[in-house]
Amino acid sequence: MIAIGCDHGGLELKNQLIAHLEKRGIECKDTGCYTSDSCDYPVYAHKVTDLIKSNECELGILICGTGIGMSMAANKVHGIRAALCSDCFSAEMTRVHNNANVLCLGARVIGPELAFRIADTFLDASFSNEERHNRRIQMLEEN
Numbered sequence: 036m037i038a039i040g041c042d043h044g045g046l047e048l049k050n051q052l053i054a055h056l057e058k059r060g061i062e063c064k065d066t067g068c069y070t071s072d073s074c075d076y077p078v079y080a081h082k083v084t085d086l087i088k089s090n091e092c093e094l095g096i097l098i099c100g101t102g103i104g105m106s107m108a109a110n111k112v113h114g115i116r117a118a119l120c121s122d123c124f125s126a127e128m129t130r131v132h133n134n135a136n137v138l139c140l141g142a143r144v145i146g147p148e149l150a151f152r153i154a155d156t157f158l159d160a161s162f163s164n165e166e167r168h169n170r171r172i173q174m175l176e177e178n
């Protein structure tokens with residue numbers, strides 16, 4: 036089960052991405068928003084990070100207009116490693132090297148087909164668990 040949330044800027048892409056992921060058999064916990072009314076992205080970032088912190092979901096996806104606000108909000112939460120990706124290489128590497136647990140997407144930056152590929156790449160990749168990467172991730176938590 037993955038957690039997926041958005042603000043009004045990411046609503047359409049979130050709905051399209053959920054349909055895509057469910058076709059692949061990936062269950063999604065949709066934390067909103069659910070309408071195109073203007074709303075505050077930190078609220079929805081925190082709904083997803085709460086599910087990860089409580090171990091209800093291992094991974095999350097956050098979508099806003101640029102993906103930037105969502106990534107800023109998510110990365111303030113201890114234990115969350117959010118990666119804003121607009122390409123598949125970064126989406127793979129951020130799982131393998133950074134053990135990212137949240138993927139952020141900018142719905143006004145990339146189109147839905149690229150977003151689907153980026154999300155598939157992120158979800159299909161896994162952490163290398165190599166000592167040097169574990170050490171660096173540990174260092175992220177120290178400040």
Ligand code: RB5
Pocket residue numbers: 042043044045076099100101102103104105
């Ligand atoms: C909303 O207009 C927009 O600011 C938001 O979706 C996001 O891009 C913020 O980073």
